[in-house]
Amino acid sequence: MATIGDVAREAGVSRSTASYALSGKRPISEEVRRRVLAAAEALAYTPNAGARALATSRTKVLGLLARFYTDEFAPAMMQYIQGVTDTARDLGYDTLLVTDEDGARALRRITDSRMVDGVVLMNIAQDDPRLPILRAAPQPGATVGLPGDCSGIDVFDLDFEEAGRAMVDHLHRLGHRELILISQPEHVVERGGAYVWRLRDAALERARQCGVTLHTVYGESRQPAVGRLLHTLLDTYPSATGLLINNEAAAAALPSVAHERGLRVPEDLSVIGRYSAEFAAAFSLPYSFVESAPDRLGSMAVRQLVRRVESATARREPFVVRFISPELVSRGSTTPPRDPRPRTPAR
Amino acid sequence: MATIGDVAREAGVSRSTASYALSGKRPISEEVRRRVLAAAEALAYTPNAGARALATSRTKVLGLLARFYTDEFAPAMMQYIQGVTDTARDLGYDTLLVTDEDGARALRRITDSRMVDGVVLMNIAQDDPRLPILRAAPQPGATVGLPGDCSGIDVFDLDFEEAGRAMVDHLHRLGHRELILISQPEHVVERGGAYVWRLRDAALERARQCGVTLHTVYGESRQPAVGRLLHTLLDTYPSATGLLINNEAAAAALPSVAHERGLRVPEDLSVIGRYSAEFAAAFSLPYSFVESAPDRLGSMAVRQLVRRVESATARREPFVVRFISPELVSRGSTTPPRDPRPRTPAR
DNA sequence: CGTCAATGTCGAACCGGTTCGACGACCAAG
DNA sequence: CTTGGTCGTCGAACCGGTTCGACATTGACG
Numbered sequence A, B: 001m002a003t004i005g006d007v008a009r010e011a012g013v014s015r016s017t018a019s020y021a022l023s024g025k026r027p028i029s030e031e032v033r034r035r036v037l038a039a040a041e042a043l044a045y046t047p048n049a050g051a052r053a054l055a056t057s058r059t060k061v062l063g064l065l066a067r068f069y070t071d072e073f074a075p076a077m078m079q080y081i082q083g084v085t086d087t088a089r090d091l092g093y094d095t096l097l098v099t100d101e102d103g104a105r106a107l108r109r110i111t112d113s114r115m116v117d118g119v120v121l122m123n124i125a126q127d128d129p130r131l132p133i134l135r136a137a138p139q140p141g142a143t144v145g146l147p148g149d150c151s152g153i154d155v156f157d158l159d160f161e162e163a164g165r166a167m168v169d170h171l172h173r174l175g176h177r178e179l180i181l182i183s184q185p186e187h188v189v190e191r192g193g194a195y196v197w198r199l200r201d202a203a204l205e206r207a208r209q210c211g212v213t214l215h216t217v218y219g220e221s222r223q224p225a226v227g228r229l230l231h232t233l234l235d236t237y238p239s240a241t242g243l244l245i246n247n248e249a250a251a252a253a254l255p256s257v258a259h260e261r262g263l264r265v266p267e268d269l270s271v272i273g274r275y276s277a278e279f280a281a282a283f284s285l286p287y288s289f290v291e292s293a294p295d296r297l298g299s300m301a302v303r304q305l306v307r308r309v310e311s312a313t314a315r316r317e318p319f320v321v322r323f324i325s326p327e328l329v330s331r332g333s334t335t336p337p338r339d340p341r342p343r344t345p346a347r
Numbered sequence C: 001c002g003t004c005a006a007t008g009t010c011g012a013a014c015c016g017g018t019t020c021g022a023c024g025a026c027c028a029a030g
Numbered sequence D: 001c002t003t004g005g006t007c008g009t010c011g012a013a014c015c016g017g018t019t020c021g022a023c024a025t026t027g028a029c030g
Helices: A004-011 A015-023 A030-043 A049-056 A074-090 A103-112 A130-136 A160-174 A186-190 A194-209 A225-236 A248-261 A277-282 A294-310 A312-316 B004-011 B015-023 B030-042 B049-056 B074-090 B103-112 B130-136 B160-173 B186-190 B194-209 B225-236 B248-261 B277-283 B294-310 B312-316
Strands: A061-065 A094-098 A118-121 A141-144 A154-158 A178-185 A213-219 A242-245 A270-275 A288-291 A321-324 A327-329 B061-065 B094-098 B118-121 B141-144 B154-158 B178-185 B213-219 B242-245 B270-275 B288-291 B321-324 B327-329
Touching: A004 A015, A004 A030, A015 A030, A049 B049, A061 A074, A061 A103, A061 A294, A074 A094, A074 A277, A074 A294, A074 B074, A074 B094, A094 A103, A094 B074, A103 A118, A103 A130, A118 A130, A118 A294, A130 A141, A141 A294, A154 A160, A154 A294, A160 A178, A160 A194, A160 A242, A160 A270, A160 A288, A160 A327, A178 A186, A178 A194, A178 A225, A186 A194, A194 A213, A213 A225, A225 A248, A242 A248, A248 A270, A248 B248, A270 A277, A294 A312, A294 A321, B004 B015, B004 B030, B015 B030, B061 B074, B061 B103, B061 B294, B074 B094, B074 B277, B074 B294, B094 B103, B103 B118, B103 B130, B118 B130, B118 B294, B130 B141, B141 B294, B154 B160, B154 B294, B160 B178, B160 B194, B160 B242, B160 B270, B160 B288, B160 B327, B178 B186, B178 B194, B178 B225, B186 B194, B194 B213, B213 B225, B225 B248, B242 B248, B248 B270, B248 B277, B270 B277, B294 B312, B294 B321
Parallel strands: A061 A094, A061 A118, A118 A141, A141 A154, A154 A321, A178 A213, A178 A242, A242 A270, A270 A288, B061 B094, B061 B118, B118 B141, B141 B154, B154 B321, B178 B213, B178 B242, B242 B270, B270 B288
Antiparallel strands: A094 B094, A288 A327, B288 B327
């Protein structure tokens, strides 16, 4: 494999001149530049990543810490990952995917050894053990997901509170007065998945404000449990006219459950989900939904990270906590309830 | 950040002694070893990955080239990836996930720059443009998936031919004489996804041998197209008594299609799928299936790769093409056909 | 007691880049 | 004809590890 020394010799110049000719960091005569480029081309020269990393303290690699939990739907995860890898590549970075069970130790390993220039954390927990390590690390970090303590990192997430309110508002405006919210499984919450209760609590609060009854329940993540749960819910709250779904597996299971019950959407039940357009397409979900934009979030996190990596001034900017506003995509799965109760003014 | 020089000074020894004390590659007195380890501990010393890579020509990183095609089901992909990352970590390696559209160029980049010690290729095409590059690369490579030309690499795949035969045999033995096989979408084939026709052609051949009629058709990868297709198929071949599914999306869609038609499995239709147990669990698919073992395949590829990376003798061993035998997992979705035609001896 | 081998440590070189400071050549201005 | 600045190039040092060869010390053995 050709080194820069080989290129220099081939071009008849010194190693430093070859380096400058290739990087353009100092003026080099047209003639010499040509010779160096030709030599590099001829020898198929590619700089050694380790050597360059050693010399520049830059690896052009970003770490991506993610876990594939079976109770958080896999296809959704893929989209976050793709958002990160695609954007990283656009900006000239490769992605080190780390899925260790012990995320804190893995994070320490890749940051201490200087394998990466920055780190994106996913599957953020309310009290995430990786965050203290990330704050102490010399590399900048960003998260997709909102932790309890956002200091020292850039945070990107869907505005789940607003999503919860938007769902309730939408159905309230149509005249619904009794709704059901099905969330992620309880152990997602136990693991610290704050987005579950952020959406739920905001929805409850808004429901209270507008005099809407909102039944909330933890869901399941798998068939057939989640299908059974849907049946049970619909049996338990027969007067509920709207269903809010913050649980991909439940959304995916609903069509067949509705079919089994002879339940028409939206005539008998209005439905709003919270998932991505890509997910909706894969499962052909015919429901209006709040877009969760996983690819956009991953992309935003990487862009900010790279800004901080590449610019000393950007590195000193205050940390951001950025929420993307939930966009309600209408697919016609909501309508005024069949037998609307008289509109009572809120409160 | 502490370097090995800092550790050496703290321990009052030379850099080389510190290095040997930490690596154990030369005998070091107990006393000195203790001092060095204590110093390393006190300074939270972690070797710089770039420097180590430069000195040893080893990065302890494996490349994983994968693409997330929307027409090959995402959850299945995740399992391959997890098989790779988990096994790599067990063996002391990190994983560089590369999802570039131009896989050949990406592969050249990571191998030429010596970012990785070895490479696992996924989404293998019959005539895969990445393979010539991999063969020319100084690092060993393995694939999950069978390319047309296996020279110079280690290949791991499910025995799709045997899977096709096993499916046909199983139903033939039960007395079925007319079957339908639904494959992946046609553009998976156009992209060079050989596993599609490997399973199909072997199934056709075996069906011919035992006098079974086998209707084959390319599937769709998404709802609702795939659901419509299933309806059409069942309408078109009303006398078919068995359904073979080599298409995750079709398998996932079948329960609701069956429900819509009032079709009972296995009483009215025997069904065998080809997917992973994990996939079956996520979608609660009640069908017997041929296990595709994505995690095992990823794991095997990595193990072989690491063997070659770490041992000069292993590197000289002949390349392997290893198929894992399809295991038929029974879930009771097959039974003799309702109105069995008289058993005609094969041929 | 002298020789030899084993043991433990050190200095120096090397891996392959980048970058700083110096220097010669050239040209314009004083 | 100097002086000064710019341009283009080079040598050397450095990044942070690993590893080779040399050397001093020690103990065993003839």
